[in-house]
Amino acid sequence: MTSQPTLTKAGSGPGDPGDPHSGLHAGLKNRHLSMIAIGGVIGAGLFVGSSSGIATAGPGILLSYALVGTLVVLVMRMLGEMSAANPTSGSFSAHADRALGPWAGFSIGWLYWFFWVVVLAVEATAGAAILESWIPAVPQWGWALIVMVVLTATNLVSVGSYGEFEFWFAGIKVVAIGAFIVIGGLAVFGVLPGVDSDKAGVGNLVDHGGFLPHGPGAILT
Template sequence: MSASTEQPEHLRRSLSNRHLQLIALGGAIGTGLFMGSGKTISLAGPSILLVYLIIGVMLFFVMRAMGELLLSNLQYKSFIDFSTDLLGPWAGFFCGWTYWFCWIVTAIAEVIAIAAYVQFWLPHLAPWIPALLCVLLLLSLNLATVKMFGELEFWFALIKIVAIVALVVVGFALVAWGFHSPAGNKATLANLWNDGGLFPHGLSGFFAGFQIAVFAFVGIELVGTTAAETADPRRNLPKAINSIPVRIIIFYVLALAAIMAVTPWRLVEADKSPFVELFVLAGVPAAASLINFVVLTSATSSANSGMFSTSRMLYGLADEDHAPKPFARLSKAAVPSLGLLFSCFCLLLGAALIYLVPNLLTAFTLVTTLSAVLFMFVWSLILCAYMAYRRKRPQQHADSTYKMPGGVFMCWVCLAFFAFVLVLLCLQADTRAALLASPVWFVLLGIGYALKSRRAGKPDQAGS
């Protein structure tokens, strides 16, 4: 397994179990949990705990389907490969390019967020400076080695975990002590059901929670893009996927329960981070700076993941002939450097566009919602590929040591759930606009695929 001095032909399995566990963890904890949880609590009340639990359970089955597929053939480098193999070249093309676009959009969102968080400490600094510095830093680190990406994600994710565990411990300690806030509110678990019950805004409030909460889970499938660079995937991939339910309970359910036990849900302000508020109540004077630092690392971690996964998607697309061949070339460090540079260029272009046209910030909400809609498309394709695998490769499924629980039936349940979320997105004006914009992306992809097929002289294309 000596690393050759010439250009390597394949991605190297440099990510250890330690890296994979925390990449999976970091992917499941988005910036949305730190900053967006105030809004979800004010919309849904205590029923938000149920919302996160339901979404988490559904996505666990998607991850299990992905895990069985990746381990059924270790030649699969990511979900592009099994989509192409099981559903046809169109699926690999649509899945890969959609996932690439999802992460470019998410990374643009995070880079803009990074600039905003830095302004907390340096209010007079032009916002484009930290945005540019962040992209250049992440680019240089990602170009170095795959292990460097794993190491970065390991420490970024660790900071998030420590912050959330501290919040849960502090929250429940205040409950145990019967803490009274300056406003006279007692910290007690009864706050979860005392004020209007579990569903204080009825079903409409409960359903409204799904629209925002589903965005908090984007990136949970990141483990699937690391498959080709994971040491001992048969052992490490199941470990990373199986820990998802525990993570969701600890990091989402317990954290939000701790917040609402200390601060009655009606007093949680939608536009403030409840994390900051809880640490302030606990008497931590530097709470705002502390959480700002955590959120900054969380956004940087997400942008880092975006760079990693987009470059690997371009590598996979080029490998399958869905993207220009140079994207399949690896640097001496076994990194798809051209894909990395192209993704960074698109990222900077998108971020620059936001700064050049300030009113694009409204369009920005639309674009991040669009990203979540497209992530659901990728998750659905994973489920469809699994159903095709069960139909076409019954023997491979029978031999699998990591079978998806519930099999095809659970695939249909998850697909029905995604359809239900899409219906919910129609209810709000801003999310409806994003939903209506999503077909534009698929039309563009369809045109791209038709042109590619015609160039390749495929017989199934109508010739002129």
Template structure:
């Protein structure tokens, strides 16, 4: 990605609802460039890449490459729009703050709470998955005990300091990057016939067994839908920017390199998979990475991938506690959540918000322990499953409106979305198409309806809150702690 050649010096924007008197205690900038870069990488590489890829290949065959390319392009467009907003005004509230600024407090509150809710559920889900992985590796360790340990350790690290979160995420991301790079390296060697005892596959798996799109080109649509959800988390770096030492530069650099990360980590690794693995052997529940490594004769392939997936799960769990706590903090500082969540300690850690995230994760995990998966736990997962599409739509709408206002006011922007307003409106159209796919697909229809029901509750609460604010102009919730890293 390339930015405008001459950066434009920005005037400080009016304080958002989550910013206030400098004398109050608030977040502190504690994330360096090294950590911000890895947070951005870790946000893109999730457990969905290592496990969910099998479902995409199973649905589309080798044409899964096109599904990931199309979904990756959509995410790149959305992240570029978010970069335009974030570089000009880095805030912990990120897209929720910008939505409140452009459309009113009701929208900021709605999307902020939806996002927080989705991450709270994700924290619990990842804890359960991580506990299950540990139990599989060490049968003597109960899954619930491992899940509880993960929750306690990662909540404690988030309570220590933002540097602790950043350092953990750095090493988690480094392991994921190393695993993918090694996988691609081994795969390319096998494709070239350079691995002893492994014959070069040629194009047998790419074009044989029914061709490049063995299930028809229509199968690309549900496959692309699954692939889109794999990119969830790319926006985390814009939330962490509120505590970066150089927020604008960190966001600019992270978003700019999103294209490279998607090309290498997703397109590159998926290309290796569909070239080396017959699509019929790509299981829905089994990692295709394990299957490929097994075909290459790598000993203990399943164990290696289980460990890599565990790291990815812990990374997501760590990021979930951090991200949901910062969004809850921003909401509370803007008067859209209990004011207790806007408190922070001398180190700049929003302790109540972090504890709320940890407690939400524990409750979600406990729901799976005490109730059947088809009951509470399944409802929680389904009701938050489509939030990412709503989030992308919110970002696109906010960028379109903010860009129009900036042009009317004659303000320059350090980063600009390409092809405005045509590409942003094209993104909106694609996202509308995703909603249609979610509604038409029997496997995702229930999740969409539950997510929309939760969204309706959030919007209603936001509208009620905004109406009360208009009736009471002197709302104490408008004054709030300052954020570190805000220029």
């Protein structure tokens, strides 16, 4: 949910050509980049928004995830091929500009900017809703403001601090998802103590109105 700067200023001062270390250099470590990539695909929607998707499609949400996952894989493979053939910092905006014309590159670039403006607000609101349930003394708008200020300040301080921040907080998300999968698996197979396997088992996929309780169209919805 944040931008990904990778360069930072080094050297004794700007405009010092005698210093071999002056100029721009990589400011993120490999572990930073790896965790940023992993954490970047895990948004607040997975923890908050998935419930509305499940309520809309029922167990058929599994097909929705499979279809979208396949589409994402295909798009990323295509983007990888285009980037390898024409490496440029403009990414898909530059590819669209080259293939379709300046209007396409301009439109896609600004649509991407608008997408992140919306996502930042949505994820800050989702995070604030969770934090408010933990500490209700602070209103939701207050938590959203705090989240935005902390993220913005972290990005502005330095590339290294941004990388560390993303590394540890993305790690929390990864660990949480791993724990959810393990606990959910134990519950489904009746291994988790105190859980009724009949209520938490695989029968839930068909016991409540079938696999597609709201019809096939709900998968696309």
